[in-house]
Amino acid sequence: MRIGSGLFISTIFALGLQLTGCAEGGLGMGGSSSTPQSGVPNGPLILSGTCNAPAGSYAIGKPATQALQSELITKTLAKTLRVVRPGEANTQEFSSQRLNLEVDGTGHITAVRCG
Numbered sequence: 832m833r834i835g836s837g838l839f840i841s842t843i844f845a846l847g848l849q850l851t852g853c854a855e856g857g858l859g860m861g862g863s864s865s866t867p868q869s870g871v872p873n874g875p876l877i878l879s880g881t882c883n884a885p886a887g888s889y890a891i892g893k894p895a896t897q898a899l900q901s902e903l904i905t906k907t908l909a910k911t912l913r914v915v916r917p918g919e920a921n922t923q924e925f926s927s928q929r930l931n932l933e934v935d936g937t938g939h940i941t942a943v944r945c946g
Contacts, residue, residue, distance in 0.1 A: 882909040882930050882945035890943060895934050903930060909945070 887907045890899055895914055904912050909930035915921055916934055925946045933942035 881927050883907045884930065884943050884945045887930065887943040890932070890940050893940055894938050895932050895940050899940075900932070903932070903943070907943075907945075 884907060887903045890903055893899060900912055900914070903909075907930050910928040911926070912930045912932065913921065914932045914934055917936055927945060929946060931942075931944045931946055932940050933944070935941050
């Protein structure tokens with residue numbers, strides 16, 4: 832029993848060290864967006880397949896061509912893309928992996944959102 836409790840305490844201690852690293856931005860979460868000496872940038876961690884709408888904001892005002900849609904999928908790291916036209920019905924469920932392009936009646940992008 833003594834050996835088991837020692838292993839438990841070691842595990843708790845190791846977990847505490849990992850959590851301390853997270854709280855200080857040690858895993859790329861939060862913190863400043865500067866690059867430390869290690870060369871790995873601090874800042875929010877964006878996983879592949881998680882939509883990053885700000886990366887596609889440059890497309891607002893442009894026509895929603897197939898080529899631009901493909902480019903936006905790549906730049907925003909989204910897995911899927913949906914074009915939302917005025918008055919068109921669409922589902923309301925949120926998907927962190929989907930990029931939504933809202934377009935006007937002429938097909939120009941008016942908003943870039945995740946969801």
